[in-house]
Amino acid sequence: MVEKGTWTVKKGLAEMLKGGVIMDVTTPEQAKIAEEAGACAVMALERVPADIRAAGGVARMADPTVIVRIMEAVTIPVMAKARIGHFVEARILEALGVDYIDESEVLTPADDNFHIDKNAFKAPFVCGARNLGEALRRIGEGAAMVRTKGEPGTGNVVEAVRHMRIVMGEIRRVQNLPREELMSAAKDMGAPYHLLLEVAELGRLPVVNFAAGGIATPADAALMMNLGCDGIFVGSGIFKSDNPAARAKAIVAATTHYNDPLILAEISKDLGEAMPGLEIQTIAPEQRMQDRGW
Amino acid sequence: MKVGVLALQGAFREHEKLLAACGVEPVQIRKPQHLDQISALVIPGGESTTIGKLMNEFKLFEPVVKLGREGLPVFGTCAGLILLARDIAGSEQPRIGLMDICVERNAFGRQVDSFEASLDIPVIGRQPFRAVFIRAPYILETSSGVEVLARFQEKIVFARQGRLLAAAFHPELTGDLRVHQYFLEKCIQAS
Numbered sequence: 001m002v003e004k005g006t007w008t009v010k011k012g013l014a015e016m017l018k019g020g021v022i023m024d025v026t027t028p029e030q031a032k033i034a035e036e037a038g039a040c041a042v043m044a045l046e047r048v049p050a051d052i053r054a055a056g057g058v059a060r061m062a063d064p065t066v067i068v069r070i071m072e073a074v075t076i077p078v079m080a081k082a083r084i085g086h087f088v089e090a091r092i093l094e095a096l097g098v099d100y101i102d103e104s105e106v107l108t109p110a111d112d113n114f115h116i117d118k119n120a121f122k123a124p125f126v127c128g129a130r131n132l133g134e135a136l137r138r139i140g141e142g143a144a145m146v147r148t149k150g151e152p153g154t155g156n157v158v159e160a161v162r163h164m165r166i167v168m169g170e171i172r173r174v175q176n177l178p179r180e181e182l183m184s185a186a187k188d189m190g191a192p193y194h195l196l197l198e199v200a201e202l203g204r205l206p207v208v209n210f211a212a213g214g215i216a217t218p219a220d221a222a223l224m225m226n227l228g229c230d231g232i233f234v235g236s237g238i239f240k241s242d243n244p245a246a247r248a249k250a251i252v253a254a255t256t257h258y259n260d261p262l263i264l265a266e267i268s269k270d271l272g273e274a275m276p277g278l279e280i281q282t283i284a285p286e287q288r289m290q291d292r293g294w
Numbered sequence: 295m296k297v298g299v300l301a302l303q304g305a306f307r308e309h310e311k312l313l314a315a316c317g318v319e320p321v322q323i324r325k326p327q328h329l330d331q332i333s334a335l336v337i338p339g340g341e342s343t344t345i346g347k348l349m350n351e352f353k354l355f356e357p358v359v360k361l362g363r364e365g366l367p368v369f370g371t372c373a374g375l376i377l378l379a380r381d382i383a384g385s386e387q388p389r390i391g392l393m394d395i396c397v398e399r400n401a402f403g404r405q406v407d408s409f410e411a412s413l414d415i416p417v418i419g420r421q422p423f424r425a426v427f428i429r430a431p432y433i434l435e436t437s438s439g440v441e442v443l444a445r446f447q448e449k450i451v452f453a454r455q456g457r458l459l460a461a462a463f464h465p466e467l468t469g470d471l472r473v474h475q476y477f478l479e480k481c482i483q484a485s
Contacts (some may be wrong), residue, residue: 002410009426009428
Protein backbone atom coordinates (compact mmCIF):
# COMPACT_ATOMS: atom_id res chain seq x y z
CA MET A 1 0.00 0.00 0.00
CA VAL A 2 1.25 3.45 -0.90
CA GLU A 3 1.01 5.99 1.94
CA LYS A 4 1.56 9.71 1.39
CA GLY A 5 1.98 12.46 3.97
CA THR A 6 3.05 10.05 6.74
CA TRP A 7 5.13 11.21 9.70
CA THR A 8 8.15 9.34 8.30
CA VAL A 9 7.79 11.07 4.94
CA LYS A 10 7.29 14.53 6.49
CA LYS A 11 10.21 14.15 8.86
CA GLY A 12 12.25 12.46 6.15
CA LEU A 13 12.49 15.52 3.92
CA ALA A 14 13.90 17.51 6.86
CA GLU A 15 16.46 14.72 7.39
CA MET A 16 17.56 15.21 3.77
CA LEU A 17 18.01 18.97 4.30
CA LYS A 18 20.44 18.46 7.20
CA GLY A 19 23.87 19.99 6.93
CA GLY A 20 22.45 22.42 4.42
CA VAL A 21 21.40 26.05 4.12
CA ILE A 22 17.83 27.20 3.40
CA MET A 23 17.77 30.71 1.91
CA ASP A 24 15.04 33.36 1.82
CA VAL A 25 14.31 34.49 -1.74
CA THR A 26 11.75 36.92 -3.15
CA THR A 27 12.16 36.41 -6.92
CA PRO A 28 12.92 33.52 -9.33
CA GLU A 29 16.26 35.20 -10.08
CA GLN A 30 17.24 35.15 -6.41
CA ALA A 31 16.08 31.52 -6.18
CA LYS A 32 18.44 30.61 -9.03
CA ILE A 33 21.34 32.43 -7.33
CA ALA A 34 20.58 30.47 -4.13
CA GLU A 35 20.41 27.14 -5.98
CA GLU A 36 23.61 27.92 -7.86
CA ALA A 37 25.33 28.72 -4.55
CA GLY A 38 24.35 25.29 -3.19
CA ALA A 39 21.26 26.02 -1.08
CA CYS A 40 19.48 22.77 -0.10
CA ALA A 41 16.10 24.58 -0.29
CA VAL A 42 14.68 28.08 -0.64
CA MET A 43 12.01 29.95 1.32
CA ALA A 44 9.76 31.86 -1.08
CA LEU A 45 8.44 35.12 0.34
CA GLU A 46 7.43 38.59 -0.73
CA ARG A 47 9.91 40.48 1.45
CA VAL A 48 12.88 39.36 3.51
CA PRO A 49 12.50 39.89 7.30
CA ALA A 50 14.67 43.05 7.35
CA ASP A 51 12.29 44.68 4.85
CA ILE A 52 9.20 43.41 6.70
CA ARG A 53 10.62 44.99 9.84
CA ALA A 54 11.31 48.28 8.02
CA ALA A 55 7.91 48.37 6.30
CA GLY A 56 5.86 47.71 9.44
CA GLY A 57 2.13 46.99 9.06
CA VAL A 58 0.70 43.49 8.61
CA ALA A 59 2.90 40.89 6.90
CA ARG A 60 0.98 38.07 5.19
CA MET A 61 1.53 34.96 3.06
CA ALA A 62 3.21 35.81 -0.26
CA ASP A 63 1.24 36.14 -3.49
CA PRO A 64 0.85 32.61 -4.94
CA THR A 65 2.12 33.91 -8.30
CA VAL A 66 5.50 34.67 -6.74
CA ILE A 67 5.64 31.28 -5.03
CA VAL A 68 4.74 29.37 -8.20
CA ARG A 69 7.31 31.26 -10.28
CA ILE A 70 9.97 30.38 -7.74
CA MET A 71 8.85 26.73 -7.74
CA GLU A 72 9.21 26.71 -11.53
CA ALA A 73 12.65 28.32 -11.42
CA VAL A 74 14.49 25.74 -9.29
CA THR A 75 14.70 21.97 -8.79
CA ILE A 76 15.45 22.13 -5.04
CA PRO A 77 12.62 22.09 -2.44
CA VAL A 78 10.62 25.30 -2.04
CA MET A 79 9.21 26.37 1.33
CA ALA A 80 6.78 29.21 2.02
CA LYS A 81 5.45 31.01 5.07
CA ALA A 82 1.94 31.13 6.52
CA ARG A 83 0.92 33.34 9.46
CA ILE A 84 0.73 31.71 12.89
CA GLY A 85 -2.73 30.15 13.23
CA HIS A 86 -3.75 30.96 9.64
CA PHE A 87 -4.74 27.48 8.52
CA VAL A 88 -6.32 28.77 5.31
CA GLU A 89 -3.05 30.34 4.15
CA ALA A 90 -1.48 26.96 4.97
CA ARG A 91 -4.14 25.10 2.93
CA ILE A 92 -3.42 27.44 -0.01
CA LEU A 93 0.32 26.74 0.24
CA GLU A 94 -0.40 23.00 0.41
CA ALA A 95 -2.64 23.27 -2.67
CA LEU A 96 0.16 25.07 -4.53
CA GLY A 97 2.38 22.06 -3.78
CA VAL A 98 5.05 23.81 -1.71
CA ASP A 99 7.42 21.27 -0.15
CA TYR A 100 7.44 22.66 3.41
CA ILE A 101 5.19 25.21 5.15
CA ASP A 102 6.77 27.55 7.70
CA GLU A 103 4.20 28.66 10.28
CA SER A 104 6.26 31.74 10.96
CA GLU A 105 6.60 34.50 13.52
CA VAL A 106 8.18 36.63 10.77
CA LEU A 107 4.64 37.24 9.49
CA THR A 108 2.01 38.95 11.64
CA PRO A 109 0.14 36.29 13.65
CA ALA A 110 -3.44 35.63 12.53
CA ASP A 111 -4.40 33.95 15.82
CA ASP A 112 -3.12 35.18 19.17
CA ASN A 113 -4.03 31.98 21.03
CA PHE A 114 -3.69 28.96 18.79
CA HIS A 115 -1.33 27.53 16.21
CA ILE A 116 -2.33 25.51 13.16
CA ASP A 117 -3.29 21.84 13.65
CA LYS A 118 -0.40 20.69 11.51
CA ASN A 119 -1.22 16.99 11.92
CA ALA A 120 -4.26 17.58 9.70
CA PHE A 121 -2.06 18.36 6.68
CA LYS A 122 -0.24 16.19 4.14
CA ALA A 123 2.38 18.91 3.60
CA PRO A 124 5.06 19.04 6.32
CA PHE A 125 5.53 22.06 8.62
CA VAL A 126 8.49 23.79 10.22
CA CYS A 127 7.95 26.08 13.25
CA GLY A 128 10.07 28.38 15.35
CA ALA A 129 10.93 27.83 19.03
CA ARG A 130 12.92 29.60 21.74
CA ASN A 131 13.02 26.76 24.23
CA LEU A 132 12.34 23.05 24.58
CA GLY A 133 8.73 23.43 25.74
CA GLU A 134 7.84 25.58 22.74
CA ALA A 135 9.60 23.16 20.35
CA LEU A 136 7.72 20.18 21.79
CA ARG A 137 4.35 22.00 21.67
CA ARG A 138 4.90 22.64 17.97
CA ILE A 139 5.95 19.03 17.38
CA GLY A 140 2.85 17.92 19.31
CA GLU A 141 0.74 19.97 16.89
CA GLY A 142 2.45 18.18 14.00
CA ALA A 143 5.56 20.18 13.08
CA ALA A 144 8.01 17.74 11.43
CA MET A 145 10.93 20.17 11.71
CA VAL A 146 11.86 22.90 14.18
CA ARG A 147 14.06 25.97 13.93
CA THR A 148 15.22 28.11 16.79
CA LYS A 149 13.80 31.59 16.28
CA GLY A 150 16.61 34.05 16.91
CA GLU A 151 15.54 37.57 16.02
CA PRO A 152 14.77 37.72 12.28
CA GLY A 153 15.94 40.57 10.08
CA THR A 154 18.59 41.85 12.48
CA GLY A 155 21.82 40.35 11.14
CA ASN A 156 22.61 39.86 14.84
CA VAL A 157 23.26 36.26 15.82
CA VAL A 158 22.98 36.74 19.60
CA GLU A 159 19.33 35.66 19.90
CA ALA A 160 19.87 32.61 17.68
CA VAL A 161 22.74 31.60 19.97
CA ARG A 162 20.67 32.21 23.09
CA HIS A 163 17.77 30.08 21.83
CA MET A 164 20.00 27.25 20.67
CA ARG A 165 21.85 27.19 24.01
CA ILE A 166 18.53 27.15 25.87
CA VAL A 167 17.14 24.25 23.82
CA MET A 168 20.36 22.22 24.02
CA GLY A 169 20.78 22.94 27.73
CA GLU A 170 17.22 21.88 28.49
CA ILE A 171 17.70 18.66 26.51
CA ARG A 172 20.81 17.85 28.56
CA ARG A 173 18.95 18.61 31.79
CA VAL A 174 15.94 16.45 30.85
CA GLN A 175 18.27 13.59 29.94
CA ASN A 176 19.65 13.61 33.47
CA LEU A 177 16.36 13.86 35.35
CA PRO A 178 15.08 10.77 37.16
CA ARG A 179 11.91 9.52 35.50
CA GLU A 180 9.63 10.55 38.38
CA GLU A 181 10.61 14.21 37.84
CA LEU A 182 9.74 14.28 34.15
CA MET A 183 5.99 14.88 34.58
CA SER A 184 6.59 18.02 36.64
CA ALA A 185 9.24 19.13 34.16
CA ALA A 186 6.71 18.67 31.35
CA LYS A 187 4.17 20.72 33.30
CA ASP A 188 6.68 23.48 34.03
CA MET A 189 7.82 23.87 30.44
CA GLY A 190 4.39 23.32 28.91
CA ALA A 191 5.62 20.33 26.95
CA PRO A 192 3.59 17.25 25.97
CA TYR A 193 4.70 14.52 28.39
CA HIS A 194 5.13 11.77 25.78
CA LEU A 195 7.43 14.00 23.71
CA LEU A 196 9.48 14.98 26.74
CA LEU A 197 9.94 11.26 27.50
CA GLU A 198 11.16 10.79 23.95
CA VAL A 199 13.68 13.62 24.36
CA ALA A 200 14.90 12.10 27.64
CA GLU A 201 15.47 8.78 25.89
CA LEU A 202 16.94 10.07 22.61
CA GLY A 203 19.01 12.90 24.09
CA ARG A 204 17.85 15.15 21.25
CA LEU A 205 14.67 16.53 19.70
CA PRO A 206 12.58 13.91 17.89
CA VAL A 207 12.77 16.02 14.68
CA VAL A 208 15.46 17.95 12.83
CA ASN A 209 16.37 21.33 14.37
CA PHE A 210 17.80 24.18 12.28
CA ALA A 211 19.06 27.57 13.46
CA ALA A 212 17.52 30.82 12.23
CA GLY A 213 17.15 34.52 12.91
CA GLY A 214 20.21 36.76 12.56
CA ILE A 215 22.77 34.60 10.75
CA ALA A 216 24.76 36.91 8.45
CA THR A 217 28.25 35.45 7.94
CA PRO A 218 29.91 32.07 7.27
CA ALA A 219 31.32 32.26 10.81
CA ASP A 220 27.79 32.76 12.22
CA ALA A 221 26.60 29.63 10.38
CA ALA A 222 29.58 27.61 11.64
CA LEU A 223 28.99 28.87 15.18
CA MET A 224 25.39 27.65 15.12
CA MET A 225 26.46 24.25 13.72
CA ASN A 226 29.02 23.96 16.53
CA LEU A 227 26.25 24.63 19.05
CA GLY A 228 24.49 21.52 17.79
CA CYS A 229 21.92 22.52 15.18
CA ASP A 230 21.29 20.36 12.10
CA GLY A 231 21.40 23.12 9.47
CA ILE A 232 20.90 26.82 8.81
CA PHE A 233 18.19 29.21 7.67
CA VAL A 234 19.47 32.51 6.28
CA GLY A 235 16.83 35.17 5.80
CA SER A 236 17.97 38.69 5.10
CA GLY A 237 21.66 37.84 5.51
CA ILE A 238 22.26 36.95 1.86
CA PHE A 239 20.24 39.30 -0.32
CA LYS A 240 20.79 42.30 2.00
CA SER A 241 24.57 41.91 1.67
CA ASP A 242 26.96 43.38 -0.92
CA ASN A 243 27.65 40.19 -2.84
CA PRO A 244 24.80 37.70 -2.38
CA ALA A 245 26.18 34.97 -4.69
CA ALA A 246 29.61 34.84 -3.01
CA ARG A 247 28.18 35.12 0.51
CA ALA A 248 25.59 32.40 -0.14
CA LYS A 249 28.26 30.02 -1.45
CA ALA A 250 30.52 30.75 1.54
CA ILE A 251 27.72 30.13 4.06
CA VAL A 252 26.96 26.78 2.37
CA ALA A 253 30.62 25.75 2.62
CA ALA A 254 30.83 26.97 6.23
CA THR A 255 27.83 24.84 7.19
CA THR A 256 29.61 21.72 5.89
CA HIS A 257 33.09 22.56 7.20
CA TYR A 258 31.95 24.19 10.47
CA ASN A 259 34.68 22.42 12.39
CA ASP A 260 37.59 23.37 10.14
CA PRO A 261 38.94 26.87 10.96
CA LEU A 262 41.44 26.86 8.06
CA ILE A 263 38.67 26.31 5.52
CA LEU A 264 36.46 28.84 7.34
CA ALA A 265 39.25 31.43 7.12
CA GLU A 266 39.64 30.82 3.39
CA ILE A 267 35.93 31.00 2.51
CA SER A 268 35.37 34.12 4.66
CA LYS A 269 37.70 36.23 2.48
CA ASP A 270 36.53 38.99 0.14
CA LEU A 271 32.79 38.66 0.61
CA GLY A 272 32.11 42.41 0.72
CA GLU A 273 29.94 44.03 3.37
CA ALA A 274 27.56 41.86 5.38
CA MET A 275 24.01 43.12 5.89
CA PRO A 276 23.75 46.07 8.30
CA GLY A 277 23.11 44.77 11.82
CA LEU A 278 20.65 45.80 14.52
CA GLU A 279 21.37 45.87 18.25
CA ILE A 280 18.57 43.87 19.93
CA GLN A 281 18.08 46.48 22.70
CA THR A 282 17.14 49.08 20.08
CA ILE A 283 14.10 47.02 19.02
CA ALA A 284 10.93 47.93 20.90
CA PRO A 285 9.50 44.89 22.76
CA GLU A 286 6.31 44.93 20.65
CA GLN A 287 8.42 44.70 17.50
CA ARG A 288 10.33 41.61 18.58
CA MET A 289 9.24 38.80 16.28
CA GLN A 290 10.54 36.05 18.58
CA ASP A 291 7.80 36.70 21.15
CA ARG A 292 5.11 35.71 18.65
CA GLY A 293 3.98 32.13 19.24
CA TRP A 294 2.18 30.49 22.17
CA MET B 295 36.69 -2.45 7.97
CA LYS B 296 36.19 1.26 7.34
CA VAL B 297 33.35 2.46 5.15
CA GLY B 298 33.34 6.13 4.10
CA VAL B 299 30.13 8.14 4.19
CA LEU B 300 30.15 11.33 2.14
CA ALA B 301 29.34 13.93 4.82
CA LEU B 302 28.94 17.16 2.86
CA GLN B 303 25.16 17.54 3.22
CA GLY B 304 22.16 15.29 3.82
CA ALA B 305 21.31 12.26 5.94
CA PHE B 306 24.84 10.97 6.43
CA ARG B 307 24.46 10.26 10.16
CA GLU B 308 21.64 7.78 9.49
CA HIS B 309 23.91 5.80 7.15
CA GLU B 310 26.65 5.86 9.78
CA LYS B 311 24.26 4.38 12.34
CA LEU B 312 23.16 1.56 10.06
CA LEU B 313 26.71 0.76 8.98
CA ALA B 314 27.81 0.61 12.62
CA ALA B 315 24.87 -1.72 13.34
CA CYS B 316 26.15 -3.92 10.49
CA GLY B 317 29.50 -4.15 12.29
CA VAL B 318 31.68 -1.90 10.12
CA GLU B 319 33.32 1.39 11.07
CA PRO B 320 31.79 4.45 9.37
CA VAL B 321 34.12 7.34 8.49
CA GLN B 322 32.90 10.83 7.52
CA ILE B 323 34.29 12.08 4.21
CA ARG B 324 34.55 15.85 3.77
CA LYS B 325 37.95 16.25 2.12
CA PRO B 326 40.02 14.16 -0.33
CA GLN B 327 42.46 13.02 2.38
CA HIS B 328 39.55 11.38 4.27
CA LEU B 329 39.27 8.84 1.42
CA ASP B 330 42.46 7.05 2.45
CA GLN B 331 41.97 3.56 3.83
CA ILE B 332 38.27 3.16 3.19
CA SER B 333 37.00 -0.13 1.78
CA ALA B 334 33.78 1.32 0.35
CA LEU B 335 31.88 4.58 0.05
CA VAL B 336 28.25 5.52 0.74
CA ILE B 337 26.68 8.61 -0.82
CA PRO B 338 23.65 9.61 1.25
CA GLY B 339 20.34 11.24 0.48
CA GLY B 340 20.28 15.02 0.49
CA GLU B 341 20.15 17.59 -2.30
CA SER B 342 22.13 16.28 -5.26
CA THR B 343 22.86 19.81 -6.56
CA THR B 344 24.21 20.90 -3.15
CA ILE B 345 26.33 17.77 -2.70
CA GLY B 346 27.65 18.09 -6.28
CA LYS B 347 28.66 21.72 -5.79
CA LEU B 348 30.45 20.94 -2.52
CA MET B 349 32.22 17.92 -4.13
CA ASN B 350 33.39 20.27 -6.83
CA GLU B 351 34.51 23.04 -4.49
CA PHE B 352 36.38 20.68 -2.19
CA LYS B 353 37.89 18.63 -5.03
CA LEU B 354 36.26 15.30 -4.30
CA PHE B 355 35.01 14.36 -7.78
CA GLU B 356 38.36 13.37 -9.23
CA PRO B 357 39.54 11.09 -6.39
CA VAL B 358 36.09 9.48 -5.99
CA VAL B 359 35.79 8.76 -9.72
CA LYS B 360 39.34 7.39 -9.77
CA LEU B 361 38.72 5.10 -6.76
CA GLY B 362 35.43 3.98 -8.27
CA ARG B 363 37.11 3.09 -11.57
CA GLU B 364 39.74 1.14 -9.63
CA GLY B 365 36.97 -0.93 -8.06
CA LEU B 366 35.96 0.83 -4.84
CA PRO B 367 32.42 -0.30 -3.97
CA VAL B 368 30.01 2.66 -3.90
CA PHE B 369 26.40 2.73 -2.65
CA GLY B 370 24.20 5.77 -3.37
CA THR B 371 20.72 6.46 -2.02
CA CYS B 372 18.37 9.01 -3.62
CA ALA B 373 20.71 12.01 -4.20
CA GLY B 374 23.52 9.43 -4.14
CA LEU B 375 21.83 7.50 -6.96
CA ILE B 376 21.57 10.71 -9.00
CA LEU B 377 25.26 11.46 -8.47
CA LEU B 378 26.23 7.91 -9.52
CA ALA B 379 24.25 8.08 -12.77
CA ARG B 380 25.99 8.67 -16.08
CA ASP B 381 22.95 10.55 -17.43
CA ILE B 382 20.52 12.82 -15.60
CA ALA B 383 17.48 13.70 -17.71
CA GLY B 384 17.38 17.42 -18.49
CA SER B 385 20.30 18.31 -16.22
CA GLU B 386 23.93 19.26 -16.70
CA GLN B 387 24.69 19.18 -12.95
CA PRO B 388 28.08 17.72 -11.97
CA ARG B 389 28.12 14.01 -11.13
CA ILE B 390 30.30 11.01 -10.36
CA GLY B 391 28.70 9.24 -13.33
CA LEU B 392 30.13 5.75 -12.78
CA MET B 393 26.91 3.77 -13.35
CA ASP B 394 25.49 3.15 -16.81
CA ILE B 395 22.04 4.40 -15.95
CA CYS B 396 19.89 7.37 -16.88
CA VAL B 397 17.85 8.89 -14.04
CA GLU B 398 14.99 11.32 -13.76
CA ARG B 399 15.10 13.69 -10.75
CA ASN B 400 12.01 14.37 -8.60
CA ALA B 401 10.40 11.75 -10.81
CA PHE B 402 7.49 10.90 -8.49
CA GLY B 403 6.63 14.59 -7.93
CA ARG B 404 7.09 17.15 -5.18
CA GLN B 405 7.02 16.55 -1.41
CA VAL B 406 3.21 16.22 -1.24
CA ASP B 407 3.65 13.14 -3.47
CA SER B 408 6.44 11.63 -1.36
CA PHE B 409 5.39 8.24 -0.01
CA GLU B 410 6.27 5.04 1.75
CA ALA B 411 5.40 1.61 0.42
CA SER B 412 6.28 -2.05 0.81
CA LEU B 413 8.78 -3.03 -1.83
CA ASP B 414 9.63 -6.52 -3.04
CA ILE B 415 13.40 -6.90 -3.25
CA PRO B 416 13.98 -10.61 -3.99
CA VAL B 417 17.77 -10.44 -3.46
CA ILE B 418 17.40 -9.48 0.22
CA GLY B 419 14.69 -12.02 1.06
CA ARG B 420 10.97 -12.66 0.84
CA GLN B 421 9.92 -10.15 3.51
CA PRO B 422 8.99 -6.86 1.75
CA PHE B 423 11.17 -3.81 2.52
CA ARG B 424 9.44 -0.68 3.89
CA ALA B 425 10.79 1.84 1.40
CA VAL B 426 10.61 5.60 1.97
CA PHE B 427 10.59 7.72 -1.21
CA ILE B 428 11.18 11.47 -0.71
CA ARG B 429 11.03 13.67 -3.81
CA ALA B 430 12.60 10.56 -5.22
CA PRO B 431 14.26 9.89 -8.57
CA TYR B 432 13.91 6.69 -10.55
CA ILE B 433 15.99 4.99 -13.19
CA LEU B 434 14.71 5.55 -16.72
CA GLU B 435 17.20 3.34 -18.56
CA THR B 436 19.95 0.89 -17.82
CA SER B 437 22.62 -0.65 -20.02
CA SER B 438 23.28 -4.40 -20.23
CA GLY B 439 25.77 -4.50 -17.33
CA VAL B 440 23.19 -3.25 -14.83
CA GLU B 441 21.09 -5.67 -12.79
CA VAL B 442 17.64 -4.39 -11.82
CA LEU B 443 17.00 -5.40 -8.19
CA ALA B 444 13.59 -3.79 -7.57
CA ARG B 445 10.83 -1.96 -9.34
CA PHE B 446 7.99 0.10 -7.95
CA GLN B 447 4.97 0.48 -10.25
CA GLU B 448 7.16 -0.60 -13.19
CA LYS B 449 9.81 2.03 -12.37
CA ILE B 450 13.36 0.87 -11.59
CA VAL B 451 14.20 1.95 -8.04
CA PHE B 452 17.08 -0.32 -7.03
CA ALA B 453 19.96 -1.50 -9.24
CA ARG B 454 23.47 -2.90 -9.15
CA GLN B 455 26.34 -2.75 -11.56
CA GLY B 456 29.21 -4.86 -10.22
CA ARG B 457 30.45 -3.08 -7.11
CA LEU B 458 28.11 -0.12 -7.58
CA LEU B 459 24.70 -0.08 -5.92
CA ALA B 460 21.98 2.55 -6.17
CA ALA B 461 18.58 2.97 -4.48
CA ALA B 462 15.94 5.64 -5.19
CA PHE B 463 14.56 5.20 -1.66
CA HIS B 464 16.07 5.69 1.80
CA PRO B 465 17.01 2.47 3.62
CA GLU B 466 18.88 4.74 6.07
CA LEU B 467 15.56 6.08 7.39
CA THR B 468 14.37 2.64 8.51
CA GLY B 469 15.83 0.30 11.08
CA ASP B 470 16.00 -2.46 8.44
CA LEU B 471 19.63 -3.40 7.81
CA ARG B 472 19.07 -5.75 4.88
CA VAL B 473 19.93 -3.35 2.06
CA HIS B 474 23.13 -2.23 3.78
CA GLN B 475 24.00 -5.86 4.53
CA TYR B 476 23.46 -6.69 0.86
CA PHE B 477 25.91 -3.91 -0.10
CA LEU B 478 28.50 -5.15 2.39
CA GLU B 479 28.13 -8.80 1.36
CA LYS B 480 27.73 -8.54 -2.40
CA CYS B 481 29.63 -5.41 -3.36
CA ILE B 482 32.48 -5.44 -0.85
CA GLN B 483 33.18 -8.93 0.42
CA ALA B 484 32.62 -10.56 -2.97
CA SER B 485 35.15 -8.21 -4.56
